[in-house]
Amino acid sequence: xxxxxxxxxxxxxxxxxxxRSAERxxxxxxxxxxxxxxxxxxxxxxxxxxxxxxxDLITHDLAALQAQGIAFRPATRITALDRAAKxxxxxxxxxxxxxxxxxxTGSRAIRLPVxxxxxxxxxxxxxxxDVRAMLRAARGGGSAVVVGGGLLGLEAAAGLAxxxxxxxxxxxxxxxMERQLDSGAGGFLARRLGQKGIRFxxxxxxxxxxxxxxxxxxxxxxxxxxxxxxVVMAVGIRPDTALAAASGLAIGRGIQADAGMRSSxxxxxxxxxxxxxxxxxxxxxxxxxxxxxxxxxxxxxxAARYAARADSAVLKVSGTAVWSAGExxxxxVTLRDEEEDRYRRLFLREDRLVxxxxxxxxxxxxxxxxxxxxxxxxxxxxxALALGPAFAPELA
Numbered sequence: 001x002x003x004x005x006x007x008x009x010x011x012x013x014x015x016x017x018x019x020r021s022a023e024r025x026x027x028x029x030x031x032x033x034x035x036x037x038x039x040x041x042x043x044x045x046x047x048x049x050x051x052x053x054x055x056d057l058i059t060h061d062l063a064a065l066q067a068q069g070i071a072f073r074p075a076t077r078i079t080a081l082d083r084a085a086k087x088x089x090x091x092x093x094x095x096x097x098x099x100x101x102x103x104x105t106g107s108r109a110i111r112l113p114v115x116x117x118x119x120x121x122x123x124x125x126x127x128x129x130d131v132r133a134m135l136r137a138a139r140g141g142g143s144a145v146v147v148g149g150g151l152l153g154l155e156a157a158a159g160l161a162x163x164x165x166x167x168x169x170x171x172x173x174x175x176x177m178e179r180q181l182d183s184g185a186g187g188f189l190a191r192r193l194g195q196k197g198i199r200f201x202x203x204x205x206x207x208x209x210x211x212x213x214x215x216x217x218x219x220x221x222x223x224x225x226x227x228x229x230x231v232v233m234a235v236g237i238r239p240d241t242a243l244a245a246a247s248g249l250a251i252g253r254g255i256q257a258d259a260g261m262r263s264s265x266x267x268x269x270x271x272x273x274x275x276x277x278x279x280x281x282x283x284x285x286x287x288x289x290x291x292x293x294x295x296x297x298x299x300x301x302x303a304a305r306y307a308a309r310a311d312s313a314v315l316k317v318s319g320t321a322v323w324s325a326g327e328x329x330x331x332x333v334t335l336r337d338e339e340e341d342r343y344r345r346l347f348l349r350e351d352r353l354v355x356x357x358x359x360x361x362x363x364x365x366x367x368x369x370x371x372x373x374x375x376x377x378x379x380x381x382x383x384a385l386a387l388g389p390a391f392a393p394e395l396a
Contacts, residue, residue, distance in 0.1 A: 002027050005299060006088055006098035008078045008243065010038045013272035013288040014104030015060060020296035021102075022069045029096060030070050031088075033077040033105075036128050037061060042285055048131050048159030049318075057128075081247040083265055100267050102295055103244055103255060107237035107273040107283075112147065116209030121230045125156045126237070134232065138163040142229040145169075145218050147206050149176035151315055153234035154189075157198050158318035160232070168199045168226055170206055170218070180315070180324040184334065185359040188343045192320055201226070239274045239281055254281045259305040261295040269295045280308055309373070314362055323362040326355030326372045335386035344386045351377045353385070364388040371395060 002025045007018040010032035018030040032038070039057040046052040065072045078096075080089040087095040109124035111117055123133050134156070138144075141164045146157045149171030157167045169176070175186025176193075190200055205221035209231055217227040239254035250256040250264035254276035261269045261277075271291040273283060282288060290306060297304035314323045320341075327347055335344040340360070346368065347355035352375050356368040367389045371378075378385060381392035389396035 003099040003299070004029070004097060005100050005102065006031065006096060007102045007104060008088070009104030009106055009272070009274075010034070010072070010074075011041060011104060011106050011272065011288075012038075012059075012285050013106075013292045014102065016289050016292035017102050017104065017271060017295050018065075018070050019060075019068055020293060021299055024296060024300040026299060028070045029073060029098075030065070031073045031076040031078055031090075031096070033075070034127060034129070035075040037072075037074070038065075039128060041127075044125075044128065044131050045155035045159055047128075048134060048156065049162040050159075054128075078243060079246075081243065081268070083247060083267070086267065100269065100299055102261075102299070103263070103268065103270040103274060104272045104292075105240040105243060105274045108240045109233065110236045110238055111233050112206060112235055114206055114208050116211060116215070117233075119209055119211045119215050120213070121211065121215030122209060123230060123232050125152050125232055125234050134160065134230070135163070137230045138165050140229075141165060143168070143227055144230045144232060145226055145228040146232045146234055147218075148234035148236070149173070149200070149202065150179065150234065150236070151177060151317065153232070154193065154317050156232045156234050158193065158196065161197050165230075166199075167197070168201060168228075170204045170220070171200065171202045172205055174203050176200070176202070177317075177322070180328070180357070181322060181359070182328055182332075182345050182357050184336065184345055185322065185324075185343050185357045188338075188341065188359050189317060189320060189322065192341065193318060196318060237273065237283065239276070241274060244268075244270065244274070252276045252279070259294075259307070260298040260303075261291055261306060262298065269298060271295050277306055278308065282308075314365060321358075321360065321362045323358040323365040324356065325365070325369050326353075328355050328357060330354070333382065333386050346385055348378065348382070351379065351382075353378060367396060 005026040005028045007014045007030045015038040018028045022028045038060045077091040109126040143166045144160045146169045161167045175183045207221045208219045210217045244255040255270040257270045272288040294304045294306045332345045332347045342360035345357045353371040384391040
C-alpha cells in the first residue's frame with residue numbers, strides 16, 4: 001500500500017506539498033487549524049482593500065482536493081504527535097494515523113507586551129480571521145493605529161485607509177520597510193502613502209494602549225497620545241514551533257531540518273515559515289513553495305535538496321512595486337527621479353554588486369539579481385549600472 005502522509009497546515013506550502021505528494025501516489029490527509037479552504041495569504045491585503053472577494057482567494061476547493069485524493073480536514077488543530085505509535089492527536093482528542101508527517105504550521109504574529117495589549121480592538125494581521133476582524137472594525141470608519149511599518153503593517157494601513165479609516169503608522173525607524181528598503185526608497189514610499197491619507201510617526205515607540213472596556217487610543221514613549229478605535233499589531237512574525245517542540249523535535253529559531261526537509265525525526269518533515277535550514281528561516285512564499293516541492297520528493301524517496309538563494313522579493317505596497325535583494329548597506333550608486341516616482345540604489349563592494357533596491361520600476365530586477373548571484377566584476381559599467389541592462393550590455 002502507498003504511505004499515509006499527514007500534512008499539518010493548509011497554507012501555500014502545506015497545500016502544495018499535499019498536492020505533490022498525492023500526485024506521487026501517497027494517501028494524503030491535509031489538516032488546517034483554520035476553518036477556511038486553502039487560500040492565497042498574499043492576497044489578504046487585496047481582500048482588506050476591497051479589491052478582491054473571499055472566493056477570489058480560494059486556491060483549492062473541496063471538490064478539487066477530493067479529486068486529487070486529498071482528505072481535507074478544516075478546523076482541525078493538531079496538538080500532539082505520538083511519534084512511537086505514529087498517531088497525531090487533535091484538539092478534540094481524535095487520533096490520526098500516519099506513516100510520515102509534514103509540519104507546515106507557518107508562523108504566528110507577534111503581539112507587543114505593552115499595557116492594554118489584550119484589550120478588545122487590538123488586532124493582529126496574519127490570517128483570514130484577522131482580516132475579517134479588521135473589516136468589521138472598519139465599518140464605522142473612525143481612527144486606526146498600525147504598529148509596525150514593515151510590509152504587513154503598510155498593507156494593513158493601506159487597506160484600512162481604503163475602507164475609510166484615518167490611519168497612523170507607528171514605526172521605530174525613520175523610514176518604513178527598512179529590512180527591504182534603504183532610506184531613499186523608504187522615503188519615496190512614505191510620501192506616496194502619505195498622499196493616500198496615511199500618517200506616519202517615525203521614529204516612535206508604543207508605550208501603552210489606552211481604554212477601559214476596549215481601545216480608545218495609544219500612548220507613545222515620548223508621552224504623545226493618538227486616538228484610535230482599533231490598534232493593529234504588525235511588528236513581525238515568529239515561527240510556530242509549538243507542536244514540534246511538544247513532540248520533542250530539535251528546535252532552533254525554527255524546526256531544525258536538513259536539506260531534504262527532514263526534522264530530527266526522519267518520519268517528520270517540516271516546511272515553510274516554521275522551519276530552519278542551515279540556520280536560516282524564511283518569510284516569503286517562493287522559498288516556502290520550493291521547500292514543499294523538496295519535501296514531496298523526499299517523501300517519494302527522491303534525493304532532492306533545498307538550497308537557499310540570495311534573498312529577493314518583488315512586493316506591491318498599495319499599488320507601488322518595490323524590489324530588493326542581497327545586502328542593503330554600504331557604498332552605492334543611486335538613481336532618483338521624483339517626477340517619475342522612481343528610485344534605485346545599487347550596493348557595491350570590491351567591484352561587485354552585493355545588493356540592490358528598486359522602487360517604482362522593478363522591470364530590471366532579474367538583471368540585478370543575476371549580477372548579485374554571479375558576483376561578476378562591474379568594471380567600467382559602474383557609471384551606467386543604475387540605468388539597467390540596456391546601458392550596461394556587457395553585463396547583461
